[in-house]
Amino acid sequence: MISISKFSKTFGRGTPNEVAALNSVDIDIKTAEFVSLIGSNGSGKSTLLNAIAGSFLGDAGKIIIDNVDVTSWQEYKRAKFLGRVFQNPYLGTASSMTIAENLQLAYLRGQPKQFRIGLTQHQRKHLQERIAEFGMGLENRMDTPIGLLSGGQRQALTLLMATLHRPKILLLDEHTAALDPASAEQVLYMTEKIIAIYGLTALMVTHSMEQAVGFGNRLIMMNQGKVAWDVSNDEKYCLTADDLVTKFRDMHVQISL
Numbered sequence: 001m002i003s004i005s006k007f008s009k010t011f012g013r014g015t016p017n018e019v020a021a022l023n024s025v026d027i028d029i030k031t032a033e034f035v036s037l038i039g040s041n042g043s044g045k046s047t048l049l050n051a052i053a054g055s056f057l058g059d060a061g062k063i064i065i066d067n068v069d070v071t072s073w074q075e076y077k078r079a080k081f082l083g084r085v086f087q088n089p090y091l092g093t094a095s096s097m098t099i100a101e102n103l104q105l106a107y108l109r110g111q112p113k114q115f116r117i118g119l120t121q122h123q124r125k126h127l128q129e130r131i132a133e134f135g136m137g138l139e140n141r142m143d144t145p146i147g148l149l150s151g152g153q154r155q156a157l158t159l160l161m162a163t164l165h166r167p168k169i170l171l172l173d174e175h176t177a178a179l180d181p182a183s184a185e186q187v188l189y190m191t192e193k194i195i196a197i198y199g200l201t202a203l204m205v206t207h208s209m210e211q212a213v214g215f216g217n218r219l220i221m222m223n224q225g226k227v228a229w230d231v232s233n234d235e236k237y238c239l240t241a242d243d244l245v246t247k248f249r250d251m252h253v254q255i256s257l
């Protein structure tokens with residue numbers, strides 16, 4: 001599904017701020033794999049997601065999505081493959097618009113202009129049912145402006161909007177980091193459910209070792225712009241959060257030697 005080969009990106013080349021954010025990265029991700037992406041600050045996790053989304057073009061290497069070479073594609077052209085949720089719950093939804101209006105925007109996105117008139121009663125009911133699955137009571141607040149919702153409620157909506165059209169790839173960049181534990185748990189539960197039901201290929205950046213071991217069927221640890229560790233399936237399911245902390249420590253020792 002996603003094939004990244006020898007992909008490199010250096011920011012600020014030739015300046016005192018030069019950073020090799022991605023350094024000849026090779027990753028192959030199969031359809032419906034759910035990858036937890038971990039690594040210390042500045043190790044290149046967000047840059048990897050941005051590279052897949054086409055937020056910038058690389059200096060070298062290739063990115064192939066669903067057998068299509070998208071290496072030179074701009075972000076808007078890749079958007080049809082992708083759903084994204086960021087850490088900040090205030091991104092991704094329009095504050096002054098109601099829940100129904102935000103959902104309508106997401107629902108009608110990509111439809112031919114002549115069909116972008118509004119939601120039918122049937123569509124509205126379908127969206128209400130989808131939103132009810134989050135267990136936050138939002139289905140009864142369809143006409144409430146999003147600006148009045150909590151961060152957790154907004155993030156639930158952002159996740160729903162990002163996946164309404166079943167993107168091939170879901171990119172989650174610390175999407176529960178700003179939420180309280182109960183909201184984070186609910187949004188994560190729904191994330192896992194949506195990924196499984198739709199068979200999405202997903203990458204989730206997290207700094208929570210519990211989340212990293214508890215979610216996904218593959219775990220990738222980045223270090224200094226490279227893949228430092230890559231474990232899947234049974235090997236991943238046997239991991240504990242303590243194992244990851246030990247791995248982080250070992251790596252840190254290796255770096256400082």
Ligand SMILES: Nc1ncnc2c1ncn2[C@@H]1O[C@H](COP(=O)(O)OP(=O)(O)OP(=O)(O)O)[C@@H](O)[C@H]1O
Binds near residue numbers: 011019043045046
């Ligand atoms: N647009 C940019 N311009 C300049 N430098 C950048 C840019 N984006 C990322 N970097 C640099 O690239 C490196 C990797 O950043 P990135 O955000 O990918 O790290 P990260 O692993 O996601 O870190 P964190 O866990 O702190 O979010 C960092 O040194 C960062 O400062």
